[in-house]
Amino acid sequence: MTSSLPKTFATLLQYGLPNDFAKRVRDAGLTVTKARALSITDLILKYGLSPSEAKLLTESVRRQPIDPDVVSLLLQRSNFLCNVCKGDKGVSYILHHIVEYEQTQDNTYDNLVVLCPNDHDLAHQRGLTLRITVDQLRQAKEDWEHQVKVANAQRAAQKKDINDDAIDYGHVCQVAGNPSARQSVEILPQLQEKYPQYLRPEMTSVQFVQSQDRCHLEITTADRVRDYLVDETSKRTDLAFVSGGSRAFFSPSSPITENVRRFISEFDEVSIIHCTDLFTNEAATRIDEHWRRCGVVPGSL
Numbered sequence: 001m002t003s004s005l006p007k008t009f010a011t012l013l014q015y016g017l018p019n020d021f022a023k024r025v026r027d028a029g030l031t032v033t034k035a036r037a038l039s040i041t042d043l044i045l046k047y048g049l050s051p052s053e054a055k056l057l058t059e060s061v062r063r064q065p066i067d068p069d070v071v072s073l074l075l076q077r078s079n080f081l082c083n084v085c086k087g088d089k090g091v092s093y094i095l096h097h098i099v100e101y102e103q104t105q106d107n108t109y110d111n112l113v114v115l116c117p118n119d120h121d122l123a124h125q126r127g128l129t130l131r132i133t134v135d136q137l138r139q140a141k142e143d144w145e146h147q148v149k150v151a152n153a154q155r156a157a158q159k160k161d162i163n164d165d166a167i168d169y170g171h172v173c174q175v176a177g178n179p180s181a182r183q184s185v186e187i188l189p190q191l192q193e194k195y196p197q198y199l200r201p202e203m204t205s206v207q208f209v210q211s212q213d214r215c216h217l218e219i220t221t222a223d224r225v226r227d228y229l230v231d232e233t234s235k236r237t238d239l240a241f242v243s244g245g246s247r248a249f250f251s252p253s254s255p256i257t258e259n260v261r262r263f264i265s266e267f268d269e270v271s272i273i274h275c276t277d278l279f280t281n282e283a284a285t286r287i288d289e290h291w292r293r294c295g296v297v298p299g300s301l
């Protein structure tokens, strides 16, 4: 059983790295601390980054990190989409400083906007023809956040809660002798019931795990190595950066049964594809396309 680093991806976002790149950096086994210590040559030769990626990483991790609450608010209020093209040019995202970081070091909510890499390039254009100006960025952010808020409210009004009685919350496991240390609930059966067509088939267990200071998922997959050999891998997905309004969506101070209920009945498909690896790539693409086309989650596709 192996475990990947839970916090690294969210931390890399705090340094303003594009989400795709942050995932690759994490998957390469790099952390912010390692990236700070390594030379550009090492990042290229030992970790397979391109020269421009190595330079971007080195420069980014020397900045002051953006507060994690600010990161999650920006992403939630934008539904993880570019505020300018609303995802039309691609669903990758990057947190952009509206007034350049070098000028002000301003990491506040008001100075940040979610952009796709394409519009991010345009925001950094020096020429006047294509450049997206500071005023245009502010307007785009205000407009898109408003649209998202309206769409979310409509979605909440339409939503049918699934029948809580059907969910078995009975199997809370605790570490013996220390009741507050770590609790977990197996949620794969509930997920299979709710999302039979979306889930990755290789998952053998999905545990919602809660300790005193954080909540995460532990997803176990079984890969057939040869005809009969099965390799089990467990991977953690941190839920600490998922926020609902100003506070964490899954709070470690709430009972684990309440957090599990929220995960099953309130956490929607769009959030699931952006925050976890529970769904197949095909399902994620369909949900994403539907979201971009209609501005609502697909429900039952």
Ligand SMILES: [Zn+2]
Pocket (backbone or CB within 6 Å): 082, 083, 084, 085, 086, 087, 088, 089, 090, 115, 116, 117, 118, 119, 120
């Ligand atoms: Zn865009």
